[in-house]
Amino acid sequence: MSSYHLDHLQHLETEAIHIMREVAGEFERPALLFSGGKDSICLLRLAEKAFRPSELPLPLLNVDTGHHFPELNEFRDARAAQLGAKLIVRTVEEAIAKGIPSRNSNSTAASAAPAAMKKRPAPRSVFSVSATVSANGIQKISVLKSGISITAVSIPAKTCACFP
C-alpha cells in the first residue's frame, strides 16, 4: 500500500466498524436489527467485518410484521444459521396480545412497523443499528439507543469516541 488513502466507501466502512465495536464494548444487551432486506444484509456484513473471527457478540433481532414475503423470512433464517448467529424473532401479534402500553415510539425500526408496533416501547438498553443502502452504496448507517435517551450516530458522521 503506497498511498494512505481511503475512498468514500472505505471511509464509511471503517467508521461503521468503529461504531459497532463501541456498541459491543460499552453496552450490556446490544442487538442488531436484521430483517433479511438489503439494508440489513449490508449491516450484517459490516458486523462480520467488525467481529470476525469471533462469533457476533450481539444477537440478530427481527420484528415480523406479518407482511413480509415468505422468501424474505426464509432467507433471514438461512442467513442467520449460515453465520451461526443467534436470531430473535418477535411478532406484532405478541405485542398486541400483551397489551403493551403505548408510549412515544423511539426507534427507527418503529417507523417501518404498523401502528400497534409503533406504540411499543423499545426494550431498555437495546441498540438498534440501521442502514440505508442505495445504488451508490451505503448512504447512511445509524445506531440508535432505544429506551432511555437517543443518540443518533450516523455514518459517516464521526461522532468519535471523544464527542459521543
Added chain:
Amino acid sequence: MSLSTTSPRPVDILRFNTCGSVDDGKSTLIGRLLYDSKSLMEDQIEALERSADITGGGQINLANLTDGLRAEREQGITIDVAYRYFATPRRKFIIADTPGHVQYTRNMVTGASSANLSIILVDARLGVIEQSRRHTAIAALLRIPHLVVAINKMDLVGWSEARFLEIRAQFEAFLPRLDIKDVKFIPLSALNGDNVVEPSPHTPWYAGPTLLGHLETVHIASDFNLTGFRLPVQWVNRPNSPTDAALHDFRGFSGQIAGGIVRTGQKLLAFPAGIVTTVKQIWTYDGVVDEAFCPQSVTLVLEHDIDISRGSMLVALDHLPGSSCDLQAEVCWMHTRPLQVGKKYFLKHTTHTVQVVVTELIDKLNMSTLDSESAPAALAVNDIGEIKLRAARPLVFDGYATNRLTGSFILIEPGTNATVAAGMLRAPHDVFKPETADYVI
C-alpha cells in the same frame, strides 16, 4: 518508504456544519443547498410543492423542508445531531445539522468535532453579535481548518456592498486573536438562492465563488495524522469456538487506528501495562495485511500474551505519547451547573474512562472582547476556558494540536451521566519515559 513522502491525498467527502443564532437562516440555507443541488427525493419535492400551494402563496418553504425532515426523523425524541447527505458531481457532502435550541455550544461542538469546514451565518441586518464571536472561537478551538462567514439576508439590506464590507471588517477586527487559517466571506440570500448555488445578479461587486462552488473546491486535506501510531483498544477479539481450528488460540485487539501507520513486525508499547511487544499479524475481514493506517479499523495479533483490554492503548515506540495524571485542557462547558474547582467528573478519552477532579481554573474567554480573564470563579454554560485536572490513573494522550482523536475528551457528570464538557488537551509536558531496559528498542 519514509513517512515524509506520504502527503495526504485530498478527501472526497466534505463534512461541514452551520452555526448561527435562531432565525439567521440555517434551516433555509440547508434546504436551499439540498433543493438547488437536486438532492431531494421526488416525494419530498412533491410534498414541498404541495405545501407551497396551500400555505406559501406558491413559494416553497425551505426551512420547513429541513425542519420537517428533522421532525420526522426525531419522532418526539431528541437527536443531538442529524446528518444530511448530498452530492454533486464534484464531491460528496455531509452536513451536521443541529437543532437550534438553547444548548447551542453543545450542539455546535458535537456537530463540528469532525467537520472540515464551518459555516457561520450572520444576519446582514444585525452584523456581528456575541454568538458570532462565540461560534468563531469554538471553531478555532476545535481547529476546524476552514471557515465560511455567510452574510445572509442581503436582500434585506438592499444588496449593499458597504454593509457587506462593514461586517467583514467587524470579523477581521477579532480574527487575528483566534488561530484560524482560512476564512471566506460570501454575501447571500438563502431565501432567494442568491450566491448559494447560482451566482447572484444582485452582487456584481462580489467576485468570489458561490457557497456551493466554494464547498466543491475548497482544498481539504485529510486531517488524520499519519505520524505516531495509536490504537485505542475497543474490543478484544477472542473466538470461543472458531470454525477454523487454526484460530483456536486467536487473540486479537480490535480498534480504529487513531494515528500513524502500523506494520507487521513493528514493536509497540502497550499501555497501561508499559510492556513492549511486536505485531505478529494485522487481521482484517478481507484478509491479513502487512500495514494499516489511520483511520482504518483493524484487529492486531501480538507476539506476547500481555494484559490488554478495552481502554488499553497500543503506541509506536518512535513517537511516544504523554502519560500523566496531571492534565491541562481547553474546555467548552455545556451544562447549566457550572464548572468549579474541586468538582469530580468522569473523563472519557478514546475508549477509556477515568475519574478526574478539577484542580484549577486558569482562564476564561470573554466573548465580547475575546480577551482571556484569569482565574475565573466558575465556567458557566457556553463558556470556554482553560482548566487543570488531576486523574485517578494516568491518561495516555497527545495534544489536540497533534492528534484530534487522542487529544480530545468529554467530561461526564457522575450520577446524571450528562455530558458536561468537551475538552481539547494541551500537549503533554513530557512524553512517556521508559524506565527499564525492556523499553529500549
